[in-house]
Amino acid sequence: MKPYLVSLQAITAREAMRFVNQRARFLAALVRPLVWLLVFAAGFRAALGLSIIPPYQTYITYEVYIVPGLCGMIQLFNGMQSSLSLVYDREMGSMRLLLTSPLPRWWLLFCKLLAGVAVSILQVYAFLAIAALFGIHLPLMGYIYVLPALVITGLMLGALGLLISSTIKQLENFAGVMNFVIFPMFFLSSALYPLWKMAESSPLLRDICALNPFSHAVELIRFALYEQLNLTALLWVCLSFAVFLGGSLIGYDPAFGASRPRRG
């Protein structure tokens, strides 16, 4: 068991060190949701009225509504950032160190995933702390209950990043991921508006949003922040995680050629 834990600790420490060295990445990870919270939400506060829906017990402001969605956004972008760095690692060679290690490949990829989740959780808590400074307070226990929810949602979004990285052959193709994965996932979800609001304009869009795993990740976080468990969201997120992880393990299996060698 020891070699497994040693590799987990080393991979996590390396990711954390990389993150600390990339201060711009940390800043961007915080600025992005804060812009949404302090500029976008302030602007739409008057336009978007919200009724009382679970888990909320009373009327809430729009800023309060979008906080869980922005936590999910941080993890979504972090998952894609990890995916980008995996593609970069594969092009540069350091990914080969992982893939040629005698430890099981699934374990090493899982370690990489866990390391990314740890980094994303740090970002989420930093964001929640800043949001609190701006007067958006959540139930005290919610800050603790949200931790396991963030681990599960982080794993699901990280596994999605892993799956994407196994299908992308070149770094240049990554821009497409932004257009075809991140933006649709984020906007077709309950992160920015409740689904009943979406149904008013289009039942079809509402149905698409309801199928989006990111919607369930956001709802899992939202309920956890208010000390409640959304079982449907939990099951949906766990199922998505299993599918994405399974797909990425197949993608990184040498028999399927994710790490296709250069000819020479």
Added chain:
Amino acid sequence: MQPLSVQNLSYHYGAKAALKDVSFELSTGRFCALLGPNGAGKSTLFSLLTRLFVTKQGQITIAGHDLSRKPRAALAQLGVVFQQQTLDLDMSVTQNLRYFAALQGLSGRSAQHRIDAVLDRLSMRERATEKVRRLNGGHRRRMEIARALIHEPQVLLLDEPTVGLDSATRKSITDHVHDLAADGMTVLWATHLVDEIHPKDDVVILHQGKIRKQDTARAIAGSGTLIDAFMDMTQQTPEPSL
């Protein structure tokens, strides 16, 4: 039992064959040069030897372990220096080596002991705390070799490890690896530069996915030179020594 054995290995990119029925064996303590022009199939062969890619046609055995049946046991006996850099530029020499040791399941004192030993062996001890970004190209390649030796493998694979280095550094690294072979390490060194090969080294000449010749460099050269023999077999002009 040979440290590295390749039997009837074939690999295809779609319909195009990259390796055709390749077989060879390396003996303990031998330096074997895998010599071939660009596009000969060297990188494909290395990818198969390191299990970055797999094929059902043929068998690879490392230290007695079948790579397809017991990949973990086989990879544990393999040290690899890739063409691409695998080091994290923002980490120190020791931090990089500790990371790689952890990927081999090594930690604590045993890892530190092995790190010190490989740094001594590659004359890199005084650079231990420097960030890799500050090292020159030659020292980075030495570090890559140190990294590949940290788990004390039986077989060392090097995929064109001197690309981009000046001639003095190339010679120094080539000599280092020859010394490793003299100490009992089995080495497979892919190259297209014939001046990196000593007369007593084993040579496998690969061209268009097929092995054209396998013998010692001296025997292949015969009464001429290795360059001429290589040219005859591949009908290409090899890159001259610098």
